[in-house]
Amino acid sequence: MKLRFEVDGDEFVLAGEASSKLKKVLMQLGISSQLIRKIAIAMYEAEINMVIHANGGFIDAEITPDKVFVSLSDTGPGIPDIELAMKEGYSTASDKVRELGFGAGMGLPNMKRYTDDMKVTSEVGKGTTVELTVFIS
């Protein structure tokens, strides 16, 4: 099953809608709640990043019997140093974003923690793609 979501980069209030929708679909498919939670958290972190650090984009999700694969692509500023960005506590979030409860520098580490595979590709000035895989055992 393939699903595509658009993420509006200007609507902080709506961020998380796509993750919420995917979560519902996975529940209907009868996947275990522990696995769904891992996927939902990782995707939600990535979706929030698309809104707070970039200007939105597209999410493609692919569900097969053995895994859930989610690819999130934005056309934002890109990440100059991915290794640094992956460090716990590293964040370039603005004060405004921090006031909203984000900017702990835990999003990318959380994505890694909750997925079986995570790939970040980014080009400065072009955008960022995050690919998340969780195996269904």
Added chain:
Amino acid sequence: MTLKEVQQHLSAKVLVGEEYLDREVFSGCGSDLMSDVLAFVKDRVILLTGLVNPQVIRTAEMMDIHAIAFVRGKEPTEEVLKLAALKEMVVLSTEHPLYISCGLLYSNGLTGKKDE
């Protein structure tokens, strides 16, 4: 601890989910940083926070958290409460600050040790 007991210990108002107050929680998580909350997976958690934007509800949703206590007398907008109601959550509001709220629940037995 049932949510009814949580409500009593925090002298909290019930903003949403009066009908679910018999639900039990085993552990609490107090933070104003959503990614910190997202790093902490446990079953049957109540989230205590001073933030009231819709992403608090979303964060709880992703974590399968069904109980939220807003501290420092904070109350979210109708829109946020509607989202919480849709997710069948219990939403409380207490005048106590975050530190005191967590302390009250912990000292009354919500230590997280009974989890799972």
